[in-house]
Amino acid sequence: MLYLVIKALLSGFIIMVVSEVARRSPGFGALIVSLPLVSLLAILWLWRDTHDPERIAMHAEATFWYVLPSLPMFLVLPWMLRHGTSFWVGLGAGCLMTIGLYGGTVLLAARFGVRL
Numbered sequence: 001m002l003y004l005v006i007k008a009l010l011s012g013f014i015i016m017v018v019s020e021v022a023r024r025s026p027g028f029g030a031l032i033v034s035l036p037l038v039s040l041l042a043i044l045w046l047w048r049d050t051h052d053p054e055r056i057a058m059h060a061e062a063t064f065w066y067v068l069p070s071l072p073m074f075l076v077l078p079w080m081l082r083h084g085t086s087f088w089v090g091l092g093a094g095c096l097m098t099i100g101l102y103g104g105t106v107l108l109a110a111r112f113g114v115r116l
Contacts, residue, residue, distance in 0.1 A: 062116050069101030
């Protein structure tokens with residue numbers, strides 16, 4: 001149980017730091033968020049829990065494929081906000097688009113033998 005609490009506290013601490021940095025400097029906050037900190041933490045926790053290099057390799061590869069369909073949201077959301085769409089509508093639309101792109105990615109990847 002202590003291990004889970006430590007994982008949660010460390011992960012939450014990173015999110016808190018990023019949100020505070022972004023409040024002061026959106027560009028620097030974006031730089032920090034663009035680092036694969038969450039992925040690296042997940043890989044570290046997975047290694048500690050399993051010591052299974054194949055599982056980690058599968059996780060890292062799947063992460064790559066899932067990052068790609070998430071990227072358009074970071075262009076669509078600012079475009080919508082700058083064109084008068086409310087924050088919640090823009091965020092919701094970006095999330096729905098991303099979910100659709102995730103589904104398309106899974107289907108397309110399967111056609112090329114990539115298992116996600």
